[in-house]
Amino acid sequence: MSSDWPRVRLHVVTGKGGTGKTTVAASLALALASQGKNVLVCEVEGRQGLARMFDVDPLPYAETLIATGLRTGPDGAGTRPGTVHALHIDPESALLEYLAMYYRLGRAGKALDRFGVIEFATTIAPGVRDVLLTGKVFEAVQRNSRNKGAIQYDAVVLDAPPTGRITQFLNVSDELAGLAKVGPIKSQADTMMTLFRSPRTAVHLVTVLEEMPVQETADGIEELRAAGLPVGGVIVNLVRPRDLPDDALALAAAGKLDKEAVRAELDAVGVSTTKTLVDGLAAEARDHAERRALEESQRALVDQLGVPTYELERLAGGIDLGGLYDLAATLRDQGLA
Amino acid sequence: MSPAGPRQGRVGPLAAHPGESPALDVDALIDDPQTRIIVCCGSGGVGKTTTSAALALRAAERGRKVVVLTIDPARRLAQSMGIEELDNTPRPVADVDATAGGSLDAMMLDMKSTFDEVVLSQATPEKAKAILENPFYIVLSTSFAGTQEYMAMEKLGQIHADAQERGTYDLIVVDTPPSRSALDFLDAPERLSSFLDGRFIRLMLAPAKGPAKLMTAGLGLVTGALTKVLGAQVLTDLQTFVAALDTVFGGFRARAQRTYALLQAPGTAFVVVAAPEPDALREAAYFVERLNGDRMPLAGLVVNRASPEPRGKLSAEEALAAAERIEARGSAGATGELTAGLLRLHADRMRTLAREAALRARFTAAHPGVATAVVPALASDVHDLRGLRRVGELLARR
Numbered sequence: 059m060s061s062d063w064p065r066v067r068l069h070v071v072t073g074k075g076g077t078g079k080t081t082v083a084a085s086l087a088l089a090l091a092s093q094g095k096n097v098l099v100c101e102v103e104g105r106q107g108l109a110r111m112f113d114v115d116p117l118p119y120a121e122t123l124i125a126t127g128l129r130t131g132p133d134g135a136g137t138r139p140g141t142v143h144a145l146h147i148d149p150e151s152a153l154l155e156y157l158a159m160y161y162r163l164g165r166a167g168k169a170l171d172r173f174g175v176i177e178f179a180t181t182i183a184p185g186v187r188d189v190l191l192t193g194k195v196f197e198a199v200q201r202n203s204r205n206k207g208a209i210q211y212d213a214v215v216l217d218a219p220p221t222g223r224i225t226q227f228l229n230v231s232d233e234l235a236g237l238a239k240v241g242p243i244k245s246q247a248d249t250m251m252t253l254f255r256s257p258r259t260a261v262h263l264v265t266v267l268e269e270m271p272v273q274e275t276a277d278g279i280e281e282l283r284a285a286g287l288p289v290g291g292v293i294v295n296l297v298r299p300r301d302l303p304d305d306a307l308a309l310a311a312a313g314k315l316d317k318e319a320v321r322a323e324l325d326a327v328g329v330s331t332t333k334t335l336v337d338g339l340a341a342e343a344r345d346h347a348e349r350r351a352l353e354e355s356q357r358a359l360v361d362q363l364g365v366p367t368y369e370l371e372r373l374a375g376g377i378d379l380g381g382l383y384d385l386a387a388t389l390r391d392q393g394l395a
Numbered sequence: 396m397s398p399a400g401p402r403q404g405r406v407g408p409l410a411a412h413p414g415e416s417p418a419l420d421v422d423a424l425i426d427d428p429q430t431r432i433i434v435c436c437g438s439g440g441v442g443k444t445t446t447s448a449a450l451a452l453r454a455a456e457r458g459r460k461v462v463v464l465t466i467d468p469a470r471r472l473a474q475s476m477g478i479e480e481l482d483n484t485p486r487p488v489a490d491v492d493a494t495a496g497g498s499l500d501a502m503m504l505d506m507k508s509t510f511d512e513v514v515l516s517q518a519t520p521e522k523a524k525a526i527l528e529n530p531f532y533i534v535l536s537t538s539f540a541g542t543q544e545y546m547a548m549e550k551l552g553q554i555h556a557d558a559q560e561r562g563t564y565d566l567i568v569v570d571t572p573p574s575r576s577a578l579d580f581l582d583a584p585e586r587l588s589s590f591l592d593g594r595f596i597r598l599m600l601a602p603a604k605g606p607a608k609l610m611t612a613g614l615g616l617v618t619g620a621l622t623k624v625l626g627a628q629v630l631t632d633l634q635t636f637v638a639a640l641d642t643v644f645g646g647f648r649a650r651a652q653r654t655y656a657l658l659q660a661p662g663t664a665f666v667v668v669a670a671p672e673p674d675a676l677r678e679a680a681y682f683v684e685r686l687n688g689d690r691m692p693l694a695g696l697v698v699n700r701a702s703p704e705p706r707g708k709l710s711a712e713e714a715l716a717a718a719e720r721i722e723a724r725g726s727a728g729a730t731g732e733l734t735a736g737l738l739r740l741h742a743d744r745m746r747t748l749a750r751e752a753a754l755r756a757r758f759t760a761a762h763p764g765v766a767t768a769v770v771p772a773l774a775s776d777v778h779d780l781r782g783l784r785r786v787g788e789l790l791a792r793r
Contacts, residue, residue, distance in 0.1 A: 075440035076441060076670065076675065107674070110673075161623060163620050163623075166620035169616045169620070170620055170621075242623075242626060243625060243626065269776040270776065271440075299739070299740070301735075301739040301740045301743070302733070302740065306732075319733075320730065320733065320737065323721065323730050323733075324734060328720070334706050335709060338741075339707060340737075343737055343740060345703070345774055348774040374743045374747045375746055376673065376750050
């Protein structure tokens, strides 16, 4: 299956809290690497979620190799798998690196720190934090000769801030518009916006099939479009398993499952049945049917969003590294990577 | 690990037994007239807004005069309480059962107008005008991460003072933003102080206050570097901004310290909200430690969205094995297919329960004695008072 996003160099992954944004970002990075791409996955919220996801030590402000993609191809040894590097971006380090890369400040650079300027810029100065974070992401996508010996990546995946904040986060020139109308910061912000608004960027939104996350996804898409930022796909995460056939679901919802028949079936395979057990199974089925119905109604809304959708199943045991590779394979098969 | 590990029959989060962690007595908390403020904190997506609203509604219907303050920009509370528009003024919520003598108002924090109010109350009219029009102020008051948390606490302070004076409310429930910075308000007084006393302010004020005296070699270097990086215009705006704010900062600091003291006072109760997921519980652990460290009164932990405990006793392994036996018989038929499906569904739920129980046991082992209330996941979303009442009942169930 070929990718729906062949031209995209920067995959931004956002989503409402608790929907599995980091999981999707990590799986997408692995999926891209499985196609022979060298990928950088960045996190910007200081949570070290990627390190936990890949089961490695907390990430420093340095591109760190954390995984390789799966070997794919018809004979299992076809494409040479790519790599996944990870980078934890914090605003202080990003600012110092930026200053070192673009300005030869020398002693003045140290003085900036001593006078609390670095602290001011990264914690108190409005909007600067976001610009520093997005600035580093931009640098990783569009490497130039100033960063000597740096790896050239085929794709960058950003584990971005949540849906409610994503447009503001990426819309750096608007954020700075009130502050710097001219000058070096303004032109830097404009260059960044050119990339973020181009078809080389895609903002993917992760959701679960519940009312509020789906609503926030719809709102998020609208905001992104209004800001001229390219909307990618919607990844529907944590989808419930579909163990029950549709007709059984309807019966379960109505409380009309044939419990006697189920009991006989269980007895036949040697499960010691009690009324409590059979009633319990029917109650679980009813509960499940109710949730599935809710999911279906939300899925219909997601379908109306008019963007490509991808789907990941809920794993009862939680996510581990093996699970990530499974999710990566699913995303690749569905064409996100 | 607790000796009661994830064994079949008591694996459910609802099977919390007395030895593990004490139950959070929600009704005792909201009925106690000494409880004046409840702050709900926790990571995003755990149902914090719903929990705050449900607590507020339950307290109101049990006779308290309650106001609930939400600062979530997604307007979820507005949706869940059936209110179309929330602004910076508390509005009465319709259809609250007032037979016990209580009432419920709700409001959504407007970060910018709260900030503006503070400036207006602290500065002379000319100075206030200069600040309100400065580009740095405009960005700071609308989009600076951390302003929201801080302004929520400012608003809490205002409502509290107002309530004290006029007897408008006897309980304030506060929802917090969905991020780790939800605890930024704890740092606000200190951050403000270190900023005020810091060199940066002096640096910015230096030219205005007499460059000849203060312009050391280092200062010249820094100003030069800033001009190079920022451009001269931005630097001038910044200096004007800092100079204007300088006069009102003292007031800010005093207010921040008062709010901090209010949060530590005995009438305040923090409720940490989580879901049975690794990230949410890790954040909850962070909140609990942080609150203890700052001597903030922690009432307990609410674990939302817990999987309900099944009734029958059948382990995940047994259920899967039986499902496979049914399918192995070949022509299973419709009943066979249904039964196998039910068994797989059950196995899935048992595995989820075991995972949740292990996560909670880990939290309890590290934080014994944190009173806990477990709320099972509801099959459908909560978006009306009826739903909130139901959540309130589940919260209070012991």
